Amino acid sequence: MFALQTSINSMMSVYSETGDYGNVRVSGEILLNISYSYKTGALNVLVRECRCLATGDERRQRTDAYVKTYLLPDKSRQSKRKTSIKSNTTNPVFNENLRYVVSHSQLEMRTLQVSVWHHDRFGHNNFLGETELTFDSWEFETQIEEWFALQPRNESYVDSVMHYKGELTVVLKYIPAERNVSLPLDQVQVKKGFLKGKKKNITLPKGGMVELLVKEAKNLTAVKGGSSDPFVKGYLLPDDKKSTKHKTAVVKRTVNPRWNHTFTYCGLQHSDLDSVCLELTVWDREPFASNVFLGGVRLGAGTGSSGEKLEEMRGERVGKAALDSVNLEGRSFLTLKDFNAEEIKPILWVSADLKHRIKHRGEYVPLLQGKSIAMIFEKRSTRTRMATETGFSLLGGHPCFLTPQDIHLGVNESTTDTARVLSGLADVVLARVYSHSSLEHLDIDASIPVINGLSDLYHPIQVLADLSTLQEHYGSLKGLTLAWIGDGNNVLHSFMMSLAKLGVNLKVATPKGYEPDANVTQEAQLLSKQFGTKLQFLMDPMEAARHSSVLVTDTWVSMGQEEEKKKRLKDFHGYQITMQTGSVAAPDWTFLHCLPRKAEEVDDEVFYSPRSLVFTEAENHKWTIMGLMVCILTDYTPQIPKLKFKKNMWEKDIKNRILSSVCHL
Ligand SMILES: NC(=O)OP(=O)(O)O
Numbered sequence: 176m177f178a179l180q181t182s183i184n185s186m187m188s189v190y191s192e193t194g195d196y197g198n199v200r201v202s203g204e205i206l207l208n209i210s211y212s213y214k215t216g217a218l219n220v221l222v223r224e225c226r227c228l229a230t231g232d233e234r235r236q237r238t239d240a241y242v243k244t245y246l247l248p249d250k251s252r253q254s255k256r257k258t259s260i261k262s263n264t265t266n267p268v269f270n271e272n273l274r275y276v277v278s279h280s281q282l283e284m285r286t287l288q289v290s291v292w293h294h295d296r297f298g299h300n301n302f303l304g305e306t307e308l309t310f311d312s313w314e315f316e317t318q319i320e321e322w323f324a325l326q327p328r329n330e331s332y333v334d335s336v337m338h339y340k341g342e343l344t345v346v347l348k349y350i351p352a353e354r355n356v357s358l359p360l361d362q363v364q365v366k367k368g369f370l371k372g373k374k375k376n377i378t379l380p381k382g383g384m385v386e387l388l389v390k391e392a393k394n395l396t397a398v399k400g401g402s403s404d405p406f407v408k409g410y411l412l413p414d415d416k417k418s419t420k421h422k423t424a425v426v427k428r429t430v431n432p433r434w435n436h437t438f439t440y441c442g443l444q445h446s447d448l449d450s451v452c453l454e455l456t457v458w459d460r461e462p463f464a465s466n467v468f469l470g471g472v473r474l475g476a477g478t479g480s481s482g483e484k485l486e487e488m489r490g491e492r493v494g495k496a497a498l499d500s501v502n503l504e505g506r507s508f509l510t511l512k513d514f515n516a517e518e519i520k521p522i523l524w525v526s527a528d529l530k531h532r533i534k535h536r537g538e539y540v541p542l543l544q545g546k547s548i549a550m551i552f553e554k555r556s557t558r559t560r561m562a563t564e565t566g567f568s569l570l571g572g573h574p575c576f577l578t579p580q581d582i583h584l585g586v587n588e589s590t591t592d593t594a595r596v597l598s599g600l601a602d603v604v605l606a607r608v609y610s611h612s613s614l615e616h617l618d619i620d621a622s623i624p625v626i627n628g629l630s631d632l633y634h635p636i637q638v639l640a641d642l643s644t645l646q647e648h649y650g651s652l653k654g655l656t657l658a659w660i661g662d663g664n665n666v667l668h669s670f671m672m673s674l675a676k677l678g679v680n681l682k683v684a685t686p687k688g689y690e691p692d693a694n695v696t697q698e699a700q701l702l703s704k705q706f707g708t709k710l711q712f713l714m715d716p717m718e719a720a721r722h723s724s725v726l727v728t729d730t731w732v733s734m735g736q737e738e739e740k741k742k743r744l745k746d747f748h749g750y751q752i753t754m755q756t757g758s759v760a761a762p763d764w765t766f767l768h769c770l771p772r773k774a775e776e777v778d779d780e781v782f783y784s785p786r787s788l789v790f791t792e793a794e795n796h797k798w799t800i801m802g803l804m805v806c807i808l809t810d811y812t813p814q815i816p817k818l819k820f821k822k823n824m825w826e827k828d829i830k831n832r833i834l835s836s837v838c839h840l
Contacts, residue, residue: 231293526802541571594620653678663691
């Protein structure tokens with residue numbers, strides 16, 4: 176028998192947080208604009224651009240760069256911020272603000288680590304260089320904008336700060352076979368349920384036994400409010416079937432937990448001890464998200480390699496891995512023009528995940544607990560207001576609905592002052608405005624994210640709901656053709672800024688004089704060229720509908736256009752969507768309308784038919800607004816794998832629905 180008492184910090188950890196840095200030669204500089212606001216307690220790290228970066232992927236001769244920051248010594252995901260990825264350039268321009276809320280006295284003791292990475296969709300991201308800034312002699316009122324040379328990895332800092340993750344105390348014993356067989360049955364620890372009804376038939380394990388007492392840990396990383404909910408997981412490697420997994424209980428709200436929990440591993444010969452290894456990992460339990468990896472250690476001589484477990488240990492579950500390259504936290508959402516496909520897809524995914532968990536599984540998911548949203552509405556609303564209020568509350572947050580009659584905005588108080596005040600009182604603003612420039616002003620002055628709840632130029636949250644509805648019904652967006660028949664308005668503009676990025680073709684039929692905005696059109700043409708999708712501008716509604724999968728229209732008289740109503744109704748004559756319009760569309764055509772609807776735009780036969788997805792579309796307004804809020808206010812990872820919608824399932828469903836409609840007739 177041997178006994179061993181050890182602690183993590185006396186052993187070399189194989190769980191480097193530093194990851195795989197690749198072998199890219201470091202070059203280039205990064206332009207940062209750094210400011211600190213005493214008023215909001217926000218450190219704003221505006222990542223402007225990089226120049227002369229090294230090539231991230233030599234074989235493919237490309238660099239897809241993004242910037243990542245940590246406010247050291249905190250290396251937890253709460254401290255991580257990322258920009259979007261800029262494709263195929265060694266001189267990427269970001270102009271993205273990475274924000275930390277931290278008191279200036281805390282900040283004096285912190286180090287901002289700014290690293291640049293090449294994003295490899297199919298392998299490891301490659302390190303392209305970094306710079307570190309300390310704040311101990313910083314003039315906090317001064318804003319700096321400066322080029323910083325990128326440096327190779329600072330190994331000494333990595334060793335001294337990043338590898339130390341606390342200490343774990345364990346007692347390890349090997350009990351040889353001759354002693355093991357004399358153990359009474361109730362001392363042989365096997366998985367729960369194994370003994371149930373089988374006591375008579377149980378065969379005692381052959382060979383010796385490893386007994387591990389997990390006593391306690393000290394100085395673990397605090398991942399929430401100064402503490403964690405830690406537990407230990409253990410495997411005896413190699414273990415391809417995960418049959419040796421043991422876990423301690425969770426000890427709540429502490430970074431110095433005491434477990435005194437014993438794991439036993441049976442059937443081991445003494446000679447096996449040279450080839451096995453005991454992997455112990457410490458985790459923070461997260462009831463509504465992936466558990467957070469706090470540290471790990473391997474005891475024993477064997478390598479016990481098991482790729483699957485290593486992956487799980489790093490928290491890279493399906494969802495996490497796929498979302499890892501995208502960080503929308505703190506981003507405003509004024510237009511889909513600012514969001515690429517890799518940023519839009521996670522919003523749709525989180526939305527579908529929330530719908531599944533809350534609506535279908537009946538779970539309570541308070542991801543926005545303690546957060547507030549200021550909802551400014553210059554115009555009336557049914558769906559956007561209800562979707563935001565109920566959705567935000569459902570996630571545990573607090574919505575405040577404000578109209579110009581309720582608050583001083585634009586009457587007694589400037590937009591600038593209102594934006595600053597709201598930034599201190601809420602976590603996010605959603606604003607429905609007449610002029611898009613009002614949103615842009617709000618966004619400049621606010622230090623919290625601003626969401627466009629509709630402006631004269633764009634209605635991006637509506638299009639998120641539409642994309643999610645189509646994704647649900649068709650199983651995939653790519654390859655669909657959407658026909659917009661009607662006014663060249665804000666909803667169309669948002670489609671024009673997003674569809675090509677997702678591989679959707681667009682045909683637009685508008686009466687003369689009601690075409691979409693010229694700048695938006697020019698941008699959409701560039702996107703369609705870039706992504707190889709079809710984009711057509713027509714005047715004939717039937718031509719737009721021909722072979723299209725989705726027929727879409729909207730009101731012909733938007734809010735604020737009431738005086739033009741008579742003329743508009745005349746000008747839009749012939750644009751009503753009817754079954755005749757659908758007769759030339761694709762066999763599986765569907766209909767969308769963002770509502771409210773008037774009969775002149777679409778007749779009752781189409782509007783209330785099984786082809787019409789309008790009421791799901793209205794409901795999805797809520798799930799997509801919730802998904803968006805969660806993406807910009809938290810680092811939530813979907814609990815369920817990326818939802819898969821099989822096309823043949825949908826085809827069956829729509830055929831059944833059409834059939835049942837025929838029966839009613
Ligand atoms: N589609 C839409 O934005 O509806 P409301 O105007 O009711 O918010």
